[in-house]
Amino acid sequence: MAGAGKPYSDPYLAGIGLGLVLLSAYVWVGRGLGASGAFSSVVVAASTGSASPLGDWLVLELVGVAAGGYLSARLAGRTRAAIERGPRVSRRGRIMAAACGGVLMGLGAKFARGCTSGQALSGGALLSAGSWIFIAACFATGYAFAPLARRLWR
Amino acid sequence: MTAPLTETGALGSTGELVAAPLIGMAFGWCLERPGLGYAPKLAGQFYLSDLTVYKVMFSALLTAMLGAFWLDRMGLLNLSLVSMPETYVLPQALGGVLFGAGFLVAGLCPGTSCVAAASGRLDGFCVIGGMLGGVALFHAVFPWVQRFYESTALGSVTFAEMLNVSRGMGIALVTLVALGGFAIAGRIEKARS
Numbered sequence: 001m002a003g004a005g006k007p008y009s010d011p012y013l014a015g016i017g018l019g020l021v022l023l024s025a026y027v028w029v030g031r032g033l034g035a036s037g038a039f040s041s042v043v044v045a046a047s048t049g050s051a052s053p054l055g056d057w058l059v060l061e062l063v064g065v066a067a068g069g070y071l072s073a074r075l076a077g078r079t080r081a082a083i084e085r086g087p088r089v090s091r092r093g094r095i096m097a098a099a100c101g102g103v104l105m106g107l108g109a110k111f112a113r114g115c116t117s118g119q120a121l122s123g124g125a126l127l128s129a130g131s132w133i134f135i136a137a138c139f140a141t142g143y144a145f146a147p148l149a150r151r152l153w154r
Numbered sequence: 155m156t157a158p159l160t161e162t163g164a165l166g167s168t169g170e171l172v173a174a175p176l177i178g179m180a181f182g183w184c185l186e187r188p189g190l191g192y193a194p195k196l197a198g199q200f201y202l203s204d205l206t207v208y209k210v211m212f213s214a215l216l217t218a219m220l221g222a223f224w225l226d227r228m229g230l231l232n233l234s235l236v237s238m239p240e241t242y243v244l245p246q247a248l249g250g251v252l253f254g255a256g257f258l259v260a261g262l263c264p265g266t267s268c269v270a271a272a273s274g275r276l277d278g279f280c281v282i283g284g285m286l287g288g289v290a291l292f293h294a295v296f297p298w299v300q301r302f303y304e305s306t307a308l309g310s311v312t313f314a315e316m317l318n319v320s321r322g323m324g325i326a327l328v329t330l331v332a333l334g335g336f337a338i339a340g341r342i343e344k345a346r347s
Contacts, residue, residue: 008189012208012336018184018210019217021177026222026236028165028173030158033181035264036285057174062227062268064178068340069269072186081274084193098193098277101260102284103291104252105339109264110231110292111303112249114239116263117181119246121211123239125218127312127324130241137250142258146200149258153197 005078022122027055032122036109038062086153097152108138157225161235182269184214191269193261193277200258203347205339212332223325243260260284 007105015078038058045053053059073079085094110113112134114123120138159165160173188210189195198204225231230283257263260281262270267285270278296303308316 006230008206009344011188011189011206012213014184014188015210015213017187018181018214021180021184021219021220022214022218023225024172024180025177026218026233027157027225027231028159028177029170030161030236032237033177033265035268036289039282039285040289043286043293046185047290047293049175055171057170057315060171061181062265064175065182065185065265066178066268066272067175068179068182068184069186069191070182070272072183073191073269073273076187078186078191079273081276083276084270085277086194086197094277095280097259098261098280099287101256101258101285102244102281102286103260104256104284105260105264105281106256106285106288106290107292108249108251108253108256108287108288109285110249111244111299112246112253113242114213115253115265116257117265119239121215121218125215125222126233126238127219127321127328128238128241129308129311129313129316130239130246132313133241133243133246134250134253134305137247138254138257141251141254142200145255145258149200151247151323152259153194153261154201 004080005073006076018121019125022125025122031057032118032125033123034058034114034118035062035065036106037114037118039106040110069088085152088154089152094152156229157231158235162232181265182272185210185269186273187217190266191262191273191275191278193270193275196263196266197258197261201346202342205343208335209339212335216329216332219325219328225320238310238312241308241311243308245303245305248302249329256288 041053041056041059083091111117119131119134156162161251194205199207226233262281267278267281314321
């Protein structure tokens, strides 16, 4: 249910806020935002048994993302234990799709060297050629396969 | 004083580690506020019924792109010290294809899955679990894909350099296309929902 909790913020205002956060990351630490890189660090740390991944910049940042997301949801009355899904898919089907989609994104982010945060947004704003190749391939594929995934969402 | 602060020595490595969770928190906040922790909303992007993903992503991209460009022009930020992802044409194209298919099926991307999970959504946790599995799978098959993974390397290059136009021209192009998208986004949503 989308209806519970306070209404969402204006997407353009939130986007400008997000852009200022990204800009402050460039100014403060000379790098962009990221997400998939943190998953990579966790997997590497777990498989090599090396030091805790908590010393990793992206892992610390992603812990912050979870905290900031929780705080925002909490203050808007949107925290709730639930499985969000389309109207025609079972809970079990949604869980399977979420996990499979995660596997594909994990693989894709490794090949692309980043995800929607680190590659599309942070690299795209710096005009990186590879970032724009990633953005084009990502959304073209999403639209191409959307009719096949209708049962999940429509 | 010029930025990036940690690159120009104005801030040490402690400043860098303190920045991480603070920047992350603001990032997570900006994703949750417009509803990007709610998977059906993100999936609406692919059915053109809800373009919140496009609106948030491209207004953020424009803000950061124009801000970085002008701060650099005014001598406040040295853009050459900001790390830019390197380009690997074919691996990034394949990565985009796999990622796009995964995004469609999962309804969340890596960052937003953390926001979904943090607000209690089980589907967010499942996407996170799947991603850890996908990354582990990549490491397991890495010896077989390494040659492809490192192929078509162009280094740190902008699309403006590849098209042989100025940086300002590249920025103008992105700005015009994004603004054009904003102008018709509302009409598309109305027609498709």
